[in-house]
Amino acid sequence: MQTFLLKAKLVVVIHGRTMSLQRRLIDRRLLFIDQYGEPTTLTDREFHLGYERREIEICTDQPYLGEIPCVRNVAPDLSCFPAKHSEEALRRRKYIECVTEGQIKLPKKYDLQEKLTEIAVKIGDATVPSVSTFRRWHTKFVGRNVVKLIPKHADKGRTSVISGELEEILQDVIHEVYLQLERHQVSKVVGEYLKRVDERNVTRLPSDQLNKPCGMTVRRYIARLDPYEVDVRRIGKYAAKKKHRVAREMLVVGGILDRWEIDHTLLDVLLVDEETGLVIGRPYITIVLDKYSRMIMGYLIHLAAPNTETILRVIERSIRPKTELLERFPKVQNEWRAHGVPARLVPDNAAEFHADDLIAGFNELGIEIMYPRSRGPEMKGSVERFFRTQNLGLIHNLPGTTFSNTQEKGDYRSEKYACFTLAQLEASVVKWIVDGYHQTPHRSLSKRTPAQVWASEETSRLIKLPVDLDALECILARRSSVKVHHYGIEVCGHGYHSPELAELRMLMAPQEKINVRYRDELGHVWVHDRFRNVFLQVPIKDKRMLGLSRELWKAAEKALQDSGSNSPSFDQVHQCYRDLTQDIAEARRSQKLRKRRAVTRAKIDKDGWRLDGSVKPLIAFSEMDWLDKPSGTANVATSFKVTRRHLSGGLSDE
Template identity: 30%
Template structure:
């Protein structure tokens, strides 16, 4: 399939991007970082944020590593605040911790409530777009009212040929107004007032991001690919997410990451790791590649989406360690990342929509194609084809946005600057690895069902206790790892000290194995175990009941034997006392020679034995009755 694609000469246009020569210098670009002004919030929002922060600080002071049941109950018992469910509080805690303890992460997300899906039919939406284009986006500068009248005329004309039950309903004027307000202001200004006027008003809004040389600015974004993947056994896995890094200057793909993980800082870190490192390992894996991929190095600026999943201490730690500036696109301004968005469309159209199991971009394009039935592509195979698409099709093809191939543009641009590379003595997993927090014990670190331990880690634990004290040392430690190879981790056991390299105890199940595969194997084993337990449930219940009955019966028998033994002991003691009393009544003899003494002893002993045997027989008879 990929060979079929290689037979064509591709041209990738980019009308949404303006040639770099027409743009202003990078130094004049606005700062895209969001500035949080707490005092500007409404009173009710400030009160809500303060209450959430106070609750989380109580949990933090409790000191048992997150929103545990004990910490949650402690906050509830204080009766200082109205505390929601533990799940809700845990969500606050995770956003707060991952954001680097930023207050803005606790803002109520009311804008995500309710139904955000349009209730207007697709046919009416198309008419709204046509009315806006023909009346509003013109030099005549018609008002919204004129556009609405045009829309009503179009609907009336369309409904003439429709039956009563299929009549199109006219939207409200407010619906049309919202559609117009959602338009790019730069596009509106160009259509109604001309490009020169639009440039004066929105010189930074509509012209996107500029770059002076390779690795000056890199855009990173994600999208869900239009294809359903399976595992080796044919089980449907769903649609994967693609995260890609594009160099703004050359439009070259620096790196990408495909997985089933939710978009966020983890996928960004893996994508950055591929973008920064040389691609030698890729050419060893795929030896038949006909073009090179020389694009790598540490970039100066990374432009990210402004979603909360891209804010966090992990990305900030990595950026600080590599001297990378992070910038975030303004909300609801997709044209700031138009270059990478355009690439997503190219990848879907030129590669993904040609794969078995594709879902296409919409239901109309899919038609009667059964995506689930045709799906057969695995994740490793998609990674191989996507790599070949980038190197052999996209990079050497003419790009209309820059009027040359990205590969050629990169080659010319690197002569203008030097490529920064990371310190080779520091593993990439330490610089860009995923970050989790785990408890450090004498057994080591447990991560996704794998155990990591070493002598150095044991020494680190003792060092941690010596530095922090026994109580504080119980807190969780920061663990970094490479998600593409779970054979080792790096543990920050002691604050302000280098991380400790710790291998996995089971190297056969972890060395060279990616995280997604470890999770898949673990999930499959757990599912198989549950199925086995379900099949054995009847036997387990019966066996448990039989064992309990045996234990109960054994206990009752032992208690009966114990009571019988005590009763026999008491009867023997009573018989001995009565025999002694009877003997004391006998007439004593006056003869004290040896023969008389011997005969007297025999008589006493015989009397005692007879008396005890009679008492024993009576006792047994009474017990039987």
């Protein structure tokens, strides 16, 4: 929709007379002048009244209609054209300057011809321009702009052969054949087009035949199509936007802790079990990065797929100081000073980042979650770029790496050379982050290192830390509301009670619910006392449950129910739990691949046995053969079937 403004040079039609707005008079009236110079004055009210009654029309073909874009352009100079064209423009200017010599009028025809001949001899030009040619040059030389004398070779060329009916046929072929997700080649479009032209010519008289263009003409026509519209139809809208994206602006972050970016990735390295020495698979890593300083705020290496518990654990580690963490890695030489509560966090749109418990915890900590648009990894490009730096600087140099693709991998046998355990990998990652990545100059940091940027900004930034780490545990935990009974509370089927909870029950109204915070550990939960506005640590009633995993206990109960026991007793469930633990111990000593994976997850991710409600938490194994090679290594036969139905989560408890 076009718009207009009441500004100078606005062209309107008033009662059939074309007029242009000149200016506003002292009394604020509008002064219009027609093509004959006759003035007309109107007040704002009279103009708007005539505009609404259609008595005043706005000309739609005027150059000053609508909003002028705020783009500043500069006219081209001689360097923007080919050298021979620039030399020709300078040659023409010499003739014009020598002929005019400050005069306005040109000499007569015969005098002009003699003058041009003398100039040609003087400048050593073998080709003398004609009088008509020189006059054409002189007409173009407006404002003494030499660019106007550039030859217009770019305007030359023949008209398109494909037009009219031929173009209609080609457009149909392009939409039906070329602009499809199957991405047919241009040769198929050319063949189909020529075939349809032949079919049209069959029904035509010899004098009315369509001239078939050659294949190159069709290819040139297709090459002139809009690349973005072509890619939208051939590779999809999202891929086309990503291919033709334009980064016009730069994100500016005010300081450290203003913007954190978080993401997961599957590391390109195979790990082995620390007891059996056999391959157990590729681990995940979750990274939290500070956008301003490029410091790594926290990490978490885990074998299970990322989930909400992963996010809660890595955020807690990112907020806390790293002094106690680095005591586990004596080979690390530098400090890891990154800590504090951030202002905002930029995740992706995965399901674990939309969990209610996670959002509630971030709201309490005052952390703003900035969800990017769907399928927009460039919105958190710093952490995405870190993963590539980590792969090139560390992961792809480790034994057992799988590389990023098969071309890079070549004939490298990852399973044969894999020897890193999870503990060794974590030590290497921490060493590389603290002593390597944090101490390397960064291009976006003006050749400073992330550690230097953090140290310089830390003195001027008020870094917030939780007063009580137990309070941080309560905030970054799962939540529920339960009733308080004389025997305590039940959380996920487990009883909890304490004297403090009994006193709290006497103050509560009947049927009132209280807020409970819990994590995967069964040992205790946190109960909110609204009268004192504190959280009470309430231990579990059955002390036999201390140290057990909440999710693994659910798996044991589900196993008994699936076996046919409608109401299993505690002893039965506990016996099933011990049986599962014994199975895990046996599987740890086994040489079966899927058993080793289950064992390692149970051992490392002891609090993360996730249960999918649609499957059974059982482990079924079939027989599998081992073949000895001449080199003494073992190769796993591929004809085996393993079913693991309850291992979908898991986090390392550090």
